[in-house]
Amino acid sequence: MDCKETQANIELFVKDKLDVKKLKEFLYHVEQCEECMDELEVYFTLYSGMQILEKDKDSGIDYRVDLKRKLRKGEETLRNFRLKKFRKILIFIVFILLIAIFL
Numbered sequence: 001m002d003c004k005e006t007q008a009n010i011e012l013f014v015k016d017k018l019d020v021k022k023l024k025e026f027l028y029h030v031e032q033c034e035e036c037m038d039e040l041e042v043y044f045t046l047y048s049g050m051q052i053l054e055k056d057k058d059s060g061i062d063y064r065v066d067l068k069r070k071l072r073k074g075e076e077t078l079r080n081f082r083l084k085k086f087r088k089i090l091i092f093i094v095f096i097l098l099i100a101i102f103l
């Protein structure tokens with residue numbers, strides 16, 4: 001994913017609408033690219049600000065901490081996805097072994 005695509009996906013990321021493949025590429029890019037991380041921070045701050053204005057006017061949330069939490073949550077989603085994939089492969093291997101034993 002290049003800078004242009006990453007920045008086009010910022011809105012989707014903030015709204016939790018990226019699929020796993022895109023999320024992986026997105027997180028990988030923003031971790032390496034200061035420019036896109038800045039863009040993300042700006043958008044996230046604006047978006048959170050608007051959300052808060054709609055809900056609670058003086059909750060005093062630290063946006064930066066929140067963004068870090070969101071990035072971590074994205075990484076967690078990826079980890080869980082990999083784990084599920086790994087489990088599927090494991091079940092498949094056990095299945096093949098069972099067939100091999102019974103044949």
Ligand SMILES: [Zn+2]
Nearest residue numbers: 003033035036
């Ligand atoms: Zn970039």
